Amino acid sequence: MKKIVWNGKKYDIGDDALNRQNQRVADIINLCLHNPELLEDADYRANVIGELMEYSADYLSYKENLLKDIGCIALMNHSKLHWRYLEELSSLASRIEKQESEFALELMEFLSYWWSKQILIEEMKCRGCIQAGEKVTLDQNCNIGSQEESAFSPHTSVEHAIYRSIIDKISK
Template identity: 40%
Template sequence: MKKIIWNDKTFDFGDRILNLQNQHVADLLNMIHQSPSLLSDRDFITSALEELFEYSQECLGHEEDILTEISCQYTQEHKQRNWEFLTNLSTLSAMAENGSLVFPTKFEEFVEDWWENHVIREDLKCRTCISTGKRGKCSFPQKNN
């Protein structure tokens, strides 16, 4: 994955809080790609995992609240995918704690997948509904299995 150049227009999710939180995920990915050795640094790993757990509480909870408030027909799908994010993050946390040799690769794949499939592919489809605060025509993608 190439470096993510944050652009407020391109990555406007329709909500300032979502924008800031998702920009933080982009920054994390850029750090990993710029310095892959960070994934061998125990302090960095701990900090990155803590930040993603915080992201799951703040950003994903906020996103779910917005979608519920506007009666988005895809709220349940978002909640399910957010739950999967948290479950996978917990698994990664355990891998890191146990010193798993595959952790660096799995962590990078996880964050990249989240960025590409949830943040870009799913969240940006809902930006009109989120920015107007009205249920609209989100073109929420079906999950690939």
């Protein structure tokens, strides 16, 4: 993975708060890429995981609520992707004491996947809806699929429970 040079136009998904959070992920990736020796320190690894947990608490809930408010046709699919992100992050947090090089590799694979697949592909599919402030038809932008409004899985409370349990693990 190469350094991410933030480009506001290229990475704009239509919401300033979401853009700031994505830039935060880019900054974490860049810091880890260019200072891999930092990942040799267990405290630093815990801080990175803590930053990613904070990101998930802020970003994922906010984004899902925003998509729900505008009637996004792919909300359930995004929720599932977010859930997988949280599961992976939880798994990484449980292995924070693992051998440094192994953990660093797993963390960078996780971050690379999240950036390249989730943010640059899946998030960009939402740009039209978010910028318009309303859902667009499937053929206009989204390309993810449709779902019923009632299919929304309100896992904000589950997300919070996972977040708390991981923060507790990190704090010990």
